[in-house]
Amino acid sequence: MFAGCLPNPRKIPKRHISMLPQVIIIGRPNVGKSTLFNRLVGKKLALVDDQPGVTRDRRFGDAELLGLKFQIVDTAGWEDDEAETLPGRMRQQTEASLETADVALFVVDARAGLTPLDEEIAQWLRASPVPVIVLANKAEGRAGEGGLLEAYSLGLGDPVAISAEHGEGMGDLFEALLPHLDPLQPEEGEENEDEWEFDPQSVLKLAIVGRPNAGKSTLINKLLREDRLLTGPEAGITRDSIAIDWTWHDPKSGEDRPVRLIDTAGMRKKAQVTEKLERMAVADARHAIDFAEVVVLLLDATRGLEHQDLKIASMVLEEGRALMIAINKWDVAEDASKLFNGIRAALDDGLAQVRGVPLLAVSARTGKGLDDMLAAAFSIREAWSRRVPTSGLNRWFDDALAANPPPAPGGKRIKLRYITQAKTRPPGFVLFGTRLDMLPESYKRYLINGIRRELGFEAVPIRLTLRSPKNPFSKK
Numbered sequence: 354m355f356a357g358c359l360p361n362p363r364k365i366p367k368r369h370i371s372m373l374p375q376v377i378i379i380g381r382p383n384v385g386k387s388t389l390f391n392r393l394v395g396k397k398l399a400l401v402d403d404q405p406g407v408t409r410d411r412r413f414g415d416a417e418l419l420g421l422k423f424q425i426v427d428t429a430g431w432e433d434d435e436a437e438t439l440p441g442r443m444r445q446q447t448e449a450s451l452e453t454a455d456v457a458l459f460v461v462d463a464r465a466g467l468t469p470l471d472e473e474i475a476q477w478l479r480a481s482p483v484p485v486i487v488l489a490n491k492a493e494g495r496a497g498e499g500g501l502l503e504a505y506s507l508g509l510g511d512p513v514a515i516s517a518e519h520g521e522g523m524g525d526l527f528e529a530l531l532p533h534l535d536p537l538q539p540e541e542g543e544e545n546e547d548e549w550e551f552d553p554q555s556v557l558k559l560a561i562v563g564r565p566n567a568g569k570s571t572l573i574n575k576l577l578r579e580d581r582l583l584t585g586p587e588a589g590i591t592r593d594s595i596a597i598d599w600t601w602h603d604p605k606s607g608e609d610r611p612v613r614l615i616d617t618a619g620m621r622k623k624a625q626v627t628e629k630l631e632r633m634a635v636a637d638a639r640h641a642i643d644f645a646e647v648v649v650l651l652l653d654a655t656r657g658l659e660h661q662d663l664k665i666a667s668m669v670l671e672e673g674r675a676l677m678i679a680i681n682k683w684d685v686a687e688d689a690s691k692l693f694n695g696i697r698a699a700l701d702d703g704l705a706q707v708r709g710v711p712l713l714a715v716s717a718r719t720g721k722g723l724d725d726m727l728a729a730a731f732s733i734r735e736a737w738s739r740r741v742p743t744s745g746l747n748r749w750f751d752d753a754l755a756a757n758p759p760p761a762p763g764g765k766r767i768k769l770r771y772i773t774q775a776k777t778r779p780p781g782f783v784l785f786g787t788r789l790d791m792l793p794e795s796y797k798r799y800l801i802n803g804i805r806r807e808l809g810f811e812a813v814p815i816r817l818t819l820r821s822p823k824n825p826f827s828k829k
Contacts, residue, residue: 373415373424374537376530377450379478380460381470382430385490389460389517390427393418419527419783420743420773423534426450431474448477456484456533459509463489463500467507475507486529487512493521524785524820528771535743551738551777556598559730560615560645562669564661567651568681572717573597573616576727596641601727610731615641620665639668646737646778647675647730654686654714658696663703666710670814673779675737676710679726683714708802709812736811740777746808747771753803762791772800780804781816789819 378386394414412427428450451457459478461471478485489501492514504512513529515522561569574580577599595616600609642648648669652662669676678700686692693714701708711729715722741749750772759767769786782804786792801815 372539373422374455374534375424375426375453376416376456376458376534377426377428377454378458378460379428379451379474380431381468381474384430384460384462384465385517386430386460387412387427389458389488389490389515390414390425392517392520392523393425418523418530419775420740421527421530421534422538423455423530426454431470451481451483454483455537456486456530457481458488459485459507460488460490461500461504461507461512463492463497463504463514465491466500467503471507475509479508484533485509486526488522488526489514490517492516493519524783527773528785531743531771531773538742538744551735551740553731553735554610556611556613557731557734558613558615558644558646560617560641560648560674561651562617562620562642562648562665563651564620564653564659564665565618567653568717569651570616572651572679572681572715572723573614575717575720576601576614576723603728604724605728610727612727615645617641620661642669642672642674645674646734647677649726649730650676650678652678652680652696654680654682654689654692657692658699663699666700666704667706670704670707673814673816675733675779675813676707677713677726677729677733678710679713679715679722681715681717683721684716684719686714689714707812707814709805711812733811733813736809737779737813738777739780739809741774741808743773746774746782749803749807753800753807757796757799759792759796762793765791767792775818776816779814779816780810781818783818783820785820787821789821792819 378389380386390412393416395416414425414427416423416425457478459474461467487504487507487509489497489504489512491497492501493516497514501512501514513522513525515526561572563569577597597614597616599612599614601612602609650662650666650669652658666676666678678696680686680693680696683689693712697712700710700712704710711733713722713726713729715726717723750769754769759769761767765788767786767788769784771785773783773785775781775783784800797817797819801817804810804815805812
């Protein structure tokens with residue numbers, strides 16, 4: 354990496370319209386620049402062919418690498434021709450594009466090794482104040498080892514071994530880009546308008562699930578203040594998942610909040626489901642969970658928490674949905690305090706992957722607790738959709754490591770480098786380090802619980818993926 358880089362003192366021309374930091378891909382023809390561009394934008398926007406010189410004009414695309422957002426620029430292959438020729442004019446386009454770049458990715462072909470043209474490009478880049486990261490592409494397998502070692506001689510820092518075609522080395526590329534791009538990440542609300550952002554005022558997709566006769570349809574009718582759904586003492590009246598658009602008036606804020614209520618068929622134990630129609634109804638309920646944001650598991654206070662309830666709750670969490678649990682028929686519950694505390698303890702024990710799932714007492718018959726249930730649903734959806742800036746996440750991460758360093762099983766040190774949030778809804782995080790295959794499950798739980806507790810994710814399902822840098826010299 355190019356060390357000691359200072360901000361470009363020259364007047365910077367106006368860049369292609371974007372609030373994102375800009376990363377430019379540079380290299381001689383046919384080293385895989387367009388393949389890398391396509392990999393980073395997640396689409397095949399640039400033409401790729403074995404014939405050199407396919408790319409002629411600069412191509413812009415919005416990229417995201419493990420939560421790091423930037424604008425990526427594909428450029429024509431650098432050729433040493435006169436300025437008035439077509440290759441020469443293409444080279445001038447590349448030179449101009451460096452003026453607006455925040456980082457340059459210099460791609461070389463690890464299989465072909467360095468060429469005089471690579472040396473010429475490196476000399477030009479060394480004279481630029483723009484940080485440069487050397488990428489040794491096509492480094493998969495032993496055939497790329499020689500070219501990777503040669504790339505150290507370019508004087509632009511340690512090269513990063515990648516395979517743009519197979520997606521290898523993207524974690525290492527993220528680590529190289531992070532120090533340069535993290536300070537330039539857009540503030541909340543500054544992203545491109547066409548990029549999806551969570552809107553707290555958007556329609557809440559809320560599914561009600563549970564065993565037969567738990568009172569799901571009755572609860573929805575109470576919310577709607579009309580007999581919209583058929584109810585009765587017979588179990589299994591609801592077969593199809595019914596979605597109803599409705600507006601909830603929040604009595605505390607006075608706001609009207611849009612909600613899509615989804616009633617589902619009761620889910621019995623699999624062994625008890627024998628009729629084809631009921632099997633289809635249960636499958637439809639599972640399908641409804643897939644399209645929900647928040648799922649309320651409704652319990653029957655007269656029956657307490659049963660094993661089937663825990664199975665339904667686990668299924669909701671495995672699908673990555675935000676889960677709440679409501680104990681219905683609270684108006685007829687016996688020894689209510691003991692019942693509530695018993696269910697709370699059983700949930701914390703039976704749902705070890707997500708402790709502290711919201712638990713509320715409601716009555717579909719009287720309406721008790723329903724406003725609190727809706728308010729909690731909007732709150733947990735916000736946590737489910739939350740994104741933490743990479744800088745803030747790593748500040749927490751450094752504190753967590755200082756408070757409780759990872760163990761060293763067998764005297765071998767586990768090194769944890771970075772953590773980044775790769776996705777939301779549900780929140781997904783990627784942890785980078787070495788010897789992560791030796792990291793105990795207890796330490797992973799420590800990190801996940803810390804993320805929930807310190808970063809405002811409440812009791813939502815969190816995915817933590819471990820990723821170690823790939824050793825390009827390891828035997829395949």
